[in-house]
Amino acid sequence: MWRYVLRRLLQAIPVFIGTTLLIYAMVFALPGDPIQALAGDKPIPANVLSTLRDRYNLNDPLLVQYGKYMWGLLQGNLGENYDGQKVADMLGGRWTVTAQLALTAWIFELVIGIALGVWAGLRRGKVADTLVLGGTTLLIAVPVFVLGYTAQILFGLHWQIFPTAGTDDGWPMSYLLPGMVLGSLGLSYVARLTRTSLAENLRADYVRTANAKGLSRARVVGRHALRNSLIPVVTYLGVDFGNLMGGAIVTEGIFNLPGIGQQVFQSIQLKEGPVVVGAVTVLVLIFLLVNLVVDLLYGLLDPRIRYE
Amino acid sequence: MKTIDPGAADPGPPGAEPEPADAGAGAGAPGTAAAAVAAAGGGLGRASLWDDAWRELRRRWVFWASAGFLLLVALMAAVPRLFTSTGVNEGCDPNDAKLGPSGAHWFGTDLAGCDYYAHVVHGARPTLLIGVAVTLFAFVIALVFGMLAGYYGGLLDALIARLTDVFFGLPFVLGATVILVAFPSHGIGAMTLVLVLLGWTTMIRIMRAQVIAVRDADYVQAARLLGASDRRIMARHILPNAIAPVIVVATLNVGNVIAGEATLDFLGVGLQYPKVSWGLQLNLAQDSFVDHPHLLIFPAVFLSATVLSFLMLGDAARDALDPKLR
Amino acid sequence: MTTELTRDVPQEPAAPPPLLEVDDLHVAFRVRGHDVRAVNGLSYTLGEGETVAILGESGSGKSVAAQAVMGILDTPPARITGGSVRLRGEELLGLPERRRRGYRGDRISMVFQDALTALNPVFTVGDQIREMYRVHRGLGRRAARDKAVELMERVRIPSAAQRLGDYPHQFSGGMRQRIMIAMALALEPDVLIADEPTTALDVTVQAQIMRLLAALQDELRMGMVLITHDLGVVAGVADRIVVMYAGSVAEQAPARELYARPAHPYTRGLLASVPRLDRRGDALVPIKGSPPNPAALPPGCPFQPRCPRAEALCAAERPPLVTVAPGHEAACHFAEEVHGAGAE
Numbered sequence: 001m002w003r004y005v006l007r008r009l010l011q012a013i014p015v016f017i018g019t020t021l022l023i024y025a026m027v028f029a030l031p032g033d034p035i036q037a038l039a040g041d042k043p044i045p046a047n048v049l050s051t052l053r054d055r056y057n058l059n060d061p062l063l064v065q066y067g068k069y070m071w072g073l074l075q076g077n078l079g080e081n082y083d084g085q086k087v088a089d090m091l092g093g094r095w096t097v098t099a100q101l102a103l104t105a106w107i108f109e110l111v112i113g114i115a116l117g118v119w120a121g122l123r124r125g126k127v128a129d130t131l132v133l134g135g136t137t138l139l140i141a142v143p144v145f146v147l148g149y150t151a152q153i154l155f156g157l158h159w160q161i162f163p164t165a166g167t168d169d170g171w172p173m174s175y176l177l178p179g180m181v182l183g184s185l186g187l188s189y190v191a192r193l194t195r196t197s198l199a200e201n202l203r204a205d206y207v208r209t210a211n212a213k214g215l216s217r218a219r220v221v222g223r224h225a226l227r228n229s230l231i232p233v234v235t236y237l238g239v240d241f242g243n244l245m246g247g248a249i250v251t252e253g254i255f256n257l258p259g260i261g262q263q264v265f266q267s268i269q270l271k272e273g274p275v276v277v278g279a280v281t282v283l284v285l286i287f288l289l290v291n292l293v294v295d296l297l298y299g300l301l302d303p304r305i306r307y308e
Numbered sequence: 309m310k311t312i313d314p315g316a317a318d319p320g321p322p323g324a325e326p327e328p329a330d331a332g333a334g335a336g337a338p339g340t341a342a343a344a345v346a347a348a349g350g351g352l353g354r355a356s357l358w359d360d361a362w363r364e365l366r367r368r369w370v371f372w373a374s375a376g377f378l379l380l381v382a383l384m385a386a387v388p389r390l391f392t393s394t395g396v397n398e399g400c401d402p403n404d405a406k407l408g409p410s411g412a413h414w415f416g417t418d419l420a421g422c423d424y425y426a427h428v429v430h431g432a433r434p435t436l437l438i439g440v441a442v443t444l445f446a447f448v449i450a451l452v453f454g455m456l457a458g459y460y461g462g463l464l465d466a467l468i469a470r471l472t473d474v475f476f477g478l479p480f481v482l483g484a485t486v487i488l489v490a491f492p493s494h495g496i497g498a499m500t501l502v503l504v505l506l507g508w509t510t511m512i513r514i515m516r517a518q519v520i521a522v523r524d525a526d527y528v529q530a531a532r533l534l535g536a537s538d539r540r541i542m543a544r545h546i547l548p549n550a551i552a553p554v555i556v557v558a559t560l561n562v563g564n565v566i567a568g569e570a571t572l573d574f575l576g577v578g579l580q581y582p583k584v585s586w587g588l589q590l591n592l593a594q595d596s597f598v599d600h601p602h603l604l605i606f607p608a609v610f611l612s613a614t615v616l617s618f619l620m621l622g623d624a625a626r627d628a629l630d631p632k633l634r
Numbered sequence: 635m636t637t638e639l640t641r642d643v644p645q646e647p648a649a650p651p652p653l654l655e656v657d658d659l660h661v662a663f664r665v666r667g668h669d670v671r672a673v674n675g676l677s678y679t680l681g682e683g684e685t686v687a688i689l690g691e692s693g694s695g696k697s698v699a700a701q702a703v704m705g706i707l708d709t710p711p712a713r714i715t716g717g718s719v720r721l722r723g724e725e726l727l728g729l730p731e732r733r734r735r736g737y738r739g740d741r742i743s744m745v746f747q748d749a750l751t752a753l754n755p756v757f758t759v760g761d762q763i764r765e766m767y768r769v770h771r772g773l774g775r776r777a778a779r780d781k782a783v784e785l786m787e788r789v790r791i792p793s794a795a796q797r798l799g800d801y802p803h804q805f806s807g808g809m810r811q812r813i814m815i816a817m818a819l820a821l822e823p824d825v826l827i828a829d830e831p832t833t834a835l836d837v838t839v840q841a842q843i844m845r846l847l848a849a850l851q852d853e854l855r856m857g858m859v860l861i862t863h864d865l866g867v868v869a870g871v872a873d874r875i876v877v878m879y880a881g882s883v884a885e886q887a888p889a890r891e892l893y894a895r896p897a898h899p900y901t902r903g904l905l906a907s908v909p910r911l912d913r914r915g916d917a918l919v920p921i922k923g924s925p926p927n928p929a930a931l932p933p934g935c936p937f938q939p940r941c942p943r944a945e946a947l948c949a950a951e952r953p954p955l956v957t958v959a960p961g962h963e964a965a966c967h968f969a970e971e972v973h974g975a976g977a978e
Contacts, residue, residue: 018474026486102400141616143567145590146608148596157598203708206749211706212746213817214738215769227756246479250571264482265394265575268489280482287477303801304755 013286017070019284024066027273043299068153069277087278098259100171101251102244104179109186110237114230116187121229122221124199132195136188144247148181148254165256168251177257182247186240193236197229201219204228208266238294242287337541364628371624374617381614384432391634396425396584406600415606419592425586428606434496434585439566442503443464447558448503450511455542458514458519467515472509480506481566481575489575499578511557519549525549547634556626563618570611586611651723653857654680654703654742654825659717661702664710670929672698674881675717678874680825680857687860687872687889691906691925695881696861700827703859704744705734740770743818747830748809753802758811759786760798767821770928781820789793789816789846808839812846819850826851827859832867844871865908869893874961875903880926880936883955887962897964897973900937935967943968957975 053059060068072079078087120132139147155177156164162177163169172179201207202225212223249261256262260279267275365371384391400422407417415424457465487502488494494502522528528545536544571576573587574594581588586607593603661673673695680686690696698961701707703719703725713840719726721741726734759781767778779798782806784796789812802810811831818826828847832840848871851858862868868889876886877916885898896902903921923940932938938948943977948969958973966972 014470015473015477018470019477022474022478023483023486026483026490137619138612138616141563141567141619142585142608142612143570143574143615145571146604146612149594149604150608153598153601153604205746205748206754208701208706209746209752209814209817210745210754211737212704212744213766213769214735214740215765216735219769224754224757228754231756243479246482249481249485250575253575265485268485268577276486280479280486283479283482286475287479291477302756303758304803 079274104175105183108183113187113190116191121195121198139188182251201225201229310323348464361628374620375619385436392426416602430584431586439562442565443562446508450515454512454515458516476509522549559622563615655719655720683855685858687868687875690878694878721770742820742825743823745828746836785816828860874918885964897958897969898966
């Protein structure tokens with residue numbers, strides 16, 4: 001088991017470096033002067049430009065720039081924005097908002113998704129199955145922003161079941177509707193994955209054995225088949241938590257939640273490179289960490305993986 | 309007997325993989341009788357799998373409904389004049405802004421008083437073009453590099469695998485936004501490039517896994533024993549057996565790319581006015597949705613229905629190609 | 635019986651019902667709106683401590699029949715269309731599911747062919763064996779654990795207590811099959827159905843497993859239904875042999891009798907197609923052709939298309955089971971003649 005953990009850990013390092021380098025290169029090393037480009041059309045005095053170039057190590061080769069940036073990051077320093085504000089401070093309180101949103105969406109995916117999947121998987125080919133398959137396909141097909149606006153207009157304005165926007169009502173009330181919108185895509189995948197996986201496992205030999213042992217249907221399905229069926233689902237759920245953090249950009253915009261996504265989006269529009277890189281780097285870090293945890297969990301769930 | 313008769317030796321899991329080779333391969337490999345037998349067997353097997361899949365597909369209303377709708381959208385994209393005589397941003401009257409649907413304007417008018425129906429029709433082209441082009445490029449990348457990585461393994465494989473991981477770790481919307489903002493003036497071509505850059509990973513992973521699964525099959529070994537070159541083995545024996553799941557994912561991918569592109573347009577970092585696309589229409593009208601729902605409904609319905617059609621087509625193809633699920 | 639001898643009873647005293655009686659069992663599968671008959675009238679009787687071997691090619695319906703007896707057929711698509719299965723005289727078909735479930739694993743158990751897939755990969759073997767005691771007997775964690783260790787020792791798994799926490803994939807094929815057997819025998823059932831218990835194993839291990847099964851059978855006085863396609867496995871173990879072909883009984887007889895004087899051309903063909911130590915030098919003769927498609931059985935004798943001595947009658951009329959000797963039946967129009975000819 002420890003060898004497995006160590007191996008996964010070692011594998012994650014090059015991926016982390018690669019992904020962050022990619023983002024860094026994209027933001028700071030694209031053609032043209034990055035300061036000029038990031039400042040947009042505003043003219044910059046020459047002395048300010050050179051100070052800035054120095055301050056952001058832009059006169060160094062890309063890899064050195066990146067190295068310095070990562071070194072700062074390791075010490076918990078996300079750098080400064082062009083207006084001198086610390087990026088870490090700008091993002092600070094916003095993490096809570098995004099984390100609450102992502103968590104709401106994630107719980108929604110987990111609970112409703114698995115429930116729907118089990119319901120459909122046990123009734124393969126029946127009405128329930130068709131209903132779940134059709135409904136989830138529809139949910140996948142409707143882009144999140146369309147879904148977001150529709151939900152906001154219908155549930156927020158029209159029927160007034162949920163707050164329309166903002167975080168005034170706190171968690172969970174303010175986060176329910178945005179969470180469901182954000183989680184709808186993942187929910188669909190979770191439901192479909194659970195359904196297919198369960199239906200497949202129900203035909204497995206060991207389920208026949210469990211029946212031959214005289215176990216009750218509930219035990220055969222709930223203990224024997226489901227445990228195996230949930231292995232791919234858990235993997236997906238883990239990977240998706242990272243996606244949720246990143247995908248919050250659209251949902252936070254529609255529901256006016258002051259989270260990371262909103263900040264990143266504003267910063268992209270205002271061409272505040274350091275903020276974008278800082279936020280995205282942390283997001284990627286979270287994504288990779290969650291993936292790592294999932295991989296380990298996977299090893300725990302499926303003993304066959306552990307001893308490879 | 310078993311080892312030199314690939315056609316017969318692989319009754320194997322008929323599931324995801326179609327049978328090997330095609331009948332033409334036999335004629336091209338003169339000499340051994342075994343090769344001819346192999347090719348004939350493979351030819352039969354292959355024909356029956358794709359034939360079965362097609363027969364299965366034909367029976368489904370879902371297939372016909374999605375194919376029908378996509379044909380309509382493709383027609384809109386190719387010859388918009390068939391549907392509307394109004395060009396992009398033509399005949400706009402700011403006095404008639406945000407009108408609801410009427411006889412004169414079937415889908416109403418937008419914020420600038422332009423005919424919304426005409427814009428929905430014209431919006432089909434960029435949407436569909438980007439969706440298909442991105443998928444096609446990613447598909448080719450997946451076939452070539454997935455094949456090489458899976459077949460040769462080793463350093464190349466490790467390199468490709470790590471690179472895939474790196475790109476996979478990049479959140480799509482964020483990554484695309486960062487690049488697109490850096491290139492402020494981008495058209496359909498640049499959008500395609502960006503979406504390929506961020507979306508090539510899914511298919512290559514599947515292709516690689518497929519190739520690895522097929523690589524050591526008896527009929528591939530047999531072909532190798534008979535002296536087939538690597539190129540020939542890859543093209544004639546592995547490719548036909550590995551491609552079916554990739555095709556399914558590619559079909560699904562078109563839908564996903566379209567949804568992704570629309571999201572970027574909607575965020576204002578994708579295509580820019582005066583171009584027309586469904587996502588852009590929704591972006592421009594987003595502040596008026598509450599009072600003028602038609603501005604949301606029409607582009608959204610076309611967008612969602614197009615994505616839905618690709619998804620259902622992909623699902624239908626998967627079911628048809630996977631006899632296990634029948 | 636002894637006390638009542640004084641009174642002259644006209645009819646025989648009711649004999650205790652046999653352990654397991656399968657009578658004219660029919661199973662069909664619903665495939666694309668058509669019924670495919672997988673089992674067409676299978677009958678056999680199993681006594682205490684006795685072994686009945688059911689012999690047949692793959693697709694002959696032998697496994698389906700076993701699952702029907704066990705009550706674990708996937709319904710739909712499968713469906714029992716007729717016949718009866720009685721355990722000590724009690725009809726099992728049509729029993730409420732709850733009651734039937736209580737019998738499974740407790741009074742009738744089953745060992746499957748491939749223990750690697752038949753055991754749940756994500757639970758430890760200890761967990762899977764303990765489950766029998768916990769569910770059927772309501773034993774506590776501790777007690778169930780002790781029982782499991784005892785059982786694993788009984789099927790001769792070395793250092794059983796340490797291996798309790800291991801997963802199926804950590805065992806060798808033979809050891810895994812022992813786990814499977816331990817699980818099936820946990821509650822000391824009356825009947826054990828062994829479905830190709832050694833097919834997935836190496837030849838040397840096969841013999842060990844068969845010996846183990848035989849020893850345990852003796853110990854527990856179980857009846858055993860041994861399902862196999864392998865004449866070699868049957869030879870030393872079976873008391874009676876039922877030969878199945880295309881879903882129905884081709885021939886059944888005591889083991890020795892069947893080997894010595896087969897009365898069905900199919901059985902004869904089977905015997906001629908395997909090497910035997912007592913027949914060294916004889917050429918092996920394969921049976922031509924392949925088993926019929928159960929969805930389209932010929933109207934007459936199902937073996938007719940492959941039969942070396944088929945005549946016009948065979949294609950037209952399905953032969954009934956005829957008794958050629960006490961306890962020896964065969965479904966062939968020419969059973970008497972074939973029987974009379976003895977083994978070649």
